[in-house]
Amino acid sequence: MDTELDAVFAALADPTRRRILSMLLEDDMAVTDVAEPFEMSLAAISKHLAILTRAGLISQDKRGRVKWCRLEPDAMRAATVWIQGFGLFEPVDFDAFERFLERERIGDAP
Amino acid sequence: MDTELDAVFAALADPTRRRILSMLLEDDMAVTDVAEPFEMSLAAISKHLAILTRAGLISQDKRGRVKWCRLEPDAMRAATVWIQGFGLFEPVDFDAFERFLERERIGDAP
């Protein structure tokens, strides 16, 4: 039924994977570069990336011998929509949030 | 660190638990009543409720011999905030996001 939502929430339930997602927020990355800041093996990171891919949170595109990882925001958006379905919170203005991020990024620039 | 978020997302990653949460949206319920529509044992539901409680998504209040379960929306809100601002672990961004939310709320007010 809602196995997609299962996969998304399960994928988000791990700090390593959340950190990977936030790294990909900056830019697309190769698998080796994703693994670099972590203290675990490359194989472990590769598994985490597979879980994120299965959940639809990222996509992987192999060009040459390097595999590029790209954030896919839609799956995460689905999770947010489910939470909002509770009606407990004001609906989130995604466009406003995008503008917020943009402003922050500009503010941080030298 | 971020074990709280771990627990929230892990708790949300199960359809039974999500269904329980949506049931509790209606009203507080006793454990037995929560278990009634499910086809699994009462003990299994009791475990699910323990997981939801540990994640802070519900609270349980024993009055007499019946234990009442109540939805606690704050934990879910934390998850939403992370998703919306994912990658904003740095306090600076979190504060900025709080201000952003505040601004949005003021903007929306009549």
Place this chain on the structure above:
DNA sequence: GGTATCGTCAACCATCCGGTTGAATATGCC
């Protein structure tokens, strides 16, 4: 062709998860 780099596969391990069943602990009722 030979070699280094990128990434996954396979096997293994410890631990957790979601479920069961049966016994145990409260509490309420007569």
Place this chain on the structure above:
DNA sequence: GGCATATTCAACCGGATGGTTGACGATACC
């Protein structure tokens, strides 16, 4: 006291998870 109801505990099971290591298949470079 004695019995029924509400809920958890304890032990168990099969399967998933998160990690390791070592071998392997591709691709790039000289």
